[in-house]
Amino acid sequence: xxxxxxxxxxxxxxxxxxxxxxxxxxxxxxxxxxxxxxxxxxxxxxxxxxxxxxxxxxxxxxxxxxxxxxxxxxxxxxxxxxxxxxxxxxxxxxxxxxxxxxxxxxxxxxxxxxxxxxxxxxxxxxxxxxxxxxxxxxxxxxxxxxxxxxxxxxxxxxxxxxxxxxxxxxxxxxxxxxxxxxxxxxxxxxxxxxxxxxxxxxxxxxxxxxxxxxxxxxxxxxxxxxxxxxxxxxxxxxxxxxxxxxxxxxxxxxxxxxxxxxxxxxxxxxxxxxxxxxxxxxxxxxxxxxxxxxxxxxxxxxxxxxxxxxxxxxxxxxxxxxxxxxxxxxxxxxxxxxxxxxxxxxxxxxxxxxxxxxxxxxxxxxxxxxxxxxxxxxxxxxxxxxxxxxxxxxxxxxxxxxxxxxxxxxxxxxxxxxxxxxxxxxxxxxxxxxxxxxxxxxxxxxxxxxxxx
Numbered sequence: 271x272x273x274x275x276x277x278x279x280x281x282x283x284x285x286x287x288x289x290x291x292x293x294x295x296x297x298x299x300x301x302x303x304x305x306x307x308x309x310x311x312x313x314x315x316x317x318x319x320x321x322x323x324x325x326x327x328x329x330x331x332x333x334x335x336x337x338x339x340x341x342x343x344x345x346x347x348x349x350x351x352x353x354x355x356x357x358x359x360x361x362x363x364x365x366x367x368x369x370x371x372x373x374x375x376x377x378x379x380x381x382x383x384x385x386x387x388x389x390x391x392x393x394x395x396x397x398x399x400x401x402x403x404x405x406x407x408x409x410x411x412x413x414x415x416x417x418x419x420x421x422x423x424x425x426x427x428x429x430x431x432x433x434x435x436x437x438x439x440x441x442x443x444x445x446x447x448x449x450x451x452x453x454x455x456x457x458x459x460x461x462x463x464x465x466x467x468x469x470x471x472x473x474x475x476x477x478x479x480x481x482x483x484x485x486x487x488x489x490x491x492x493x494x495x496x497x498x499x500x501x502x503x504x505x506x507x508x509x510x511x512x513x514x515x516x517x518x519x520x521x522x523x524x525x526x527x528x529x530x531x532x533x534x535x536x537x538x539x540x541x542x543x544x545x546x547x548x549x550x551x552x553x554x555x556x557x558x559x560x561x562x563x564x565x566x567x568x569x570x571x572x573x574x575x576x577x578x579x580x581x582x583x584x585x586x587x588x589x590x591x592x593x594x595x596x597x598x599x600x601x602x603x604x605x606x607x608x609x610x611x612x613x614x615x616x617x618x619x620x621x622x623x624x625x626x627x628x629x630x631x632x633x634x635x636x637x638x639x640x641x642x643x644x645x646x647x648x649x650x651x652x653x654x655x656x657x658x659x660x661x662x663x664x665x666x667x668x669x670x671x672x673x674x675x676x677x678x679x680x681x682x683x684x685x686x687x688x689x690x691x692x693x694x695x696x697x698x699x700x701x702x703x704x705x706x707x708x709x710x711x712x713x714x715x716x717x718x719x720x721x722x723x
Contacts, residue, residue, distance in 0.1 A: 432458035442582030445632030464508030490539025599638035
């Protein structure tokens, strides 16, 4: 793949100089006497490097750089000036230039080295760009599958709170997606290019909590052979996600509260504190209000971390999301396993609807991953479900005999689905029809057909 370099200068000599310097079968040089024309060409042929003069009649190189940074921040730019001015160089670097060159180009080796370094910087930027796109694909808010009103309300809240710096507490059962919500908030925030650091508080022994969170100086205690930065320092500028915050020791909670209040951290063995800029998002599957009453969690810390609360409902309370999640996970594991499953049949879906999902979305994903890996037909069927699923299910086991007929399976599925809809809508048919996305007349007819005594 050829390296593409744009050279922008109103003087033909400069254009010809770089074309001759960079002549190589692996390098393609595009010459522009107009920065406006060069900017238009970027979209069609995104270059690996742009070398641009600073002084040009249509638009200065600094103005050109500013416009590029707005739309193409991953493109590396080296600016050229006829004046070896430190002021010009500093101005160029501040505006985002990678480096600068001065005319005349007496030191060819220096020019070549700077271009090579610029291309290497461009490669690193592109790697970051790809990684960022992958992160967005995995953790962006569009990756959260939701059709239920409860989850849509939560996603609306996520969009609202992502732009502010207030601390957030996310509560919900294990497997409901608390970390995914936290990552989505981070990805929508101004901190998205900084670190998102997830910490499972339940996995940290009490005697290590302080040293791991706040860090320590060399010699602070026996075994401290070198300086260690704590979690707050590592997340500086970004987001620190404390999962299972309710598992922390009350004595440690006092010190955690101080860091949150003062926005500074003091390493063990240090003489002074360090300022830290961290967006704090905490999560718990416990009832922290109850833990406060029991004396297991400090009330003052609870108020500090619970400025904004997001409660994620368990999957059994949003059964209307199940088919969409199934479709999403089938597509994901189709890609991973190089398969082409078309979906799940009614028998498979019936069991999913009647299951209580103690492990929530995480358990559903596990079921779909396993089922997709083992499937040999176009659709997932009851036969693809693990035996352990039936031992925990309320569905009464696999279909047998005549119930394997499509009509019977469809009728059983509709009956079960209607019961669940009415439970979720407090037997209000109008609300149930909205949840199902059908008109009330159709809902009345279905209820009369399947549920009328």
